[in-house]
Amino acid sequence: MKIFNNPNDLKEYRKGVKGNIGFVPTMGALHKGHLSLMERSKKENDITIVSIFVNPTQFLPGEDLDQYPSRIDADKRICELAGVDALFIPTSEVMYAHTEPMITVPNMPGYILEGLKRPGHFNGVLRVVMKLLNITQPTHAYFGKKDAQQLYLITNMVQSFFMDTIIVPCEIVRESEGLALSSRNAYLSDDEKKQALKISKSLKVATRALMKKEFSAANIKAIMMETMEGLDVEYIAIVDRDFNEIETIVLKHSIILVAARVGKTRLIDNLWI
Known part of the structure; x- marks a missing residue:
């Protein structure tokens, strides 16, 4: 498994890869839900790329950015055992510039439900997903249905900007007693x-x-x-x-x-x- 920290290095790797590319974006602290996305990507593509990046632009003031679970060594091992081909672990410094264009979600459904409770959250989500899809240029990108509103907005963004990636919705994975994995x-x-x-x-x-x-x-x-x-x-x-x-x-x-x-x-x- 190759590990990249710089977008340009990953883009160079991507240029040399043939066939279908599956991409699984994550914020780390990987669990069986993430693993199910990787397994589906492995099944449906020639190469699977996973990213681990706790994206600061989707956290509101007072939320758990600084406390968000981090188990990077364990996550690397999980990806390796899952047969991931490339792992992307960038920093905020390489992902964001001081001045850059912004992406804004549509008022409906961007500012209802999760968007109402967490105003601006989805702007940050779309911003980072756009960057990650441009870096990896995947054939398929895998997202869980648990974040249903996020899934809808990402699919809408990809379609609206005529991006060459198929967004693949994946079923919710639960603990044995029913709690959705998170x-x-x-x-x-x-x-x-x-x-x-x-x-x-x-x-x-x-x-x-x-x-x-x-x-x-x-x-x-x-x-x-x-x-x-x-x-x-x-x-x-x-x-x-x-x-x-x-x-x-x-x-x-x-x-x-x-x-x-x-x-x-x-x-x-x-x-x-």
């Missing part, structure tokens, strides 16, 4: 992790209601809220695949999204239906 799960105590299971449980309750043909968004939200009693629920949203809020769920065209705080840790989850 690097921020490391913040949770044992008791908090038990509380956090109410989030995935609420989605299971919603699934059972849908199987009984309960398609009212208001009713689904109510039973989910009841299931998450005791948690600091920031939002439950039910939207179509273009992130328009809907009153009636349409199967195969809708998403239920949840954000809640467990202790000091903010978690998100969703159900694509």
Whole structure:
């Protein structure tokens, strides 16, 4: 596995690579969710590139940039064992200039849900993803469905700017009891992790209601809220695949999204239906 810290060195490597290129962008603290993206990339491409970069422009003041989990030696080993061909670990200094053009998300859906709670967050996400895609020029780039709004905005950016990369949505990977895997799960105590299971449980309750043909968004939200009693629920949203809020769920065209705080840790989850 080749390791690069400079964008220009990686670009030179990329010029000499033939065939399909898969790219998995991460912020490190790798877990089985990240590993599933790497495995899919390995299966579908000739070469797989992974990046590890905790992107400062997507963190708001007071968020956990300085505390974000970092296990760089373990992450390198995970990538090596996964058969990754190239690993990109840049610094902020090589990724950002003092003056550079900005990318701004569209008002809808850029400033609802996560964008409302974290204004400016998605501008930083699109900014770094644009840079990473330009550096790696992948055939396919792999993103988890857990960050559903992010996935939508990245796909929209790639299509809007006529970029030659296929964005591949990948299924959420969960712990055995149902908690969606996240690097921020490391913040949770044992008791908090038990509380956090109410989030995935609420989605299971919603699934059972849908199987009984309960398609009212208001009713689904109510039973989910009841299931998450005791948690600091920031939002439950039910939207179509273009992130328009809907009153009636349409199967195969809708998403239920949840954000809640467990202790000091903010978690998100969703159900694509």
